[in-house]
Amino acid sequence: MSLTTPNPPTTPPPATPASPQEGGAPAPNPSKAVKGMAILIAILSGTLGALLAFMITRHLGATPLVAIGSAGASFLGVSGTVKYIEEKFHLL
Template sequence: MSLTTPPPATAAGPQTGGAPQPDGPSKTVKVMAILIAIHSGTLGALLAFMITRHLGATPLVAIGSAGATFLGVSATVKYTEEKLHLL
């Protein structure tokens, strides 16, 4: 019984045909990136509201703090996603 070794594997060349790759991310990736920014901002706003109310702030101050936090967090996440070329 003879044992032979398989031939060495060769690297695959570039594939031809098919649709050309778009220059940027797909529409689905962009929508998901925006949804992540919105959800991150919402979570930050909820935490800011809960913390300010726990520390004794009035409801109006807590809502203002939550709104400012939402804008700050969502804008920061969106900026980061743009730098990562997701938008």
């Protein structure tokens, strides 16, 4: 006696999901005010990152020149990252 069924039931093929849209509808161009505020947010975020980096490096005993260098690098990194994110959200 065999444990397999001679004619297994046929199952319908799985439905193919609809392909996701690559970007949807094109986003309208943001106004000058929105662009200005987006740049301002990037600058303020970079300034906050620089201030935090300066305070942390000074607290850990770094010299003032090293702390300023660390703050400058943090400003560029944070503001650049925020600007990149804003571009992906079509704010710039």
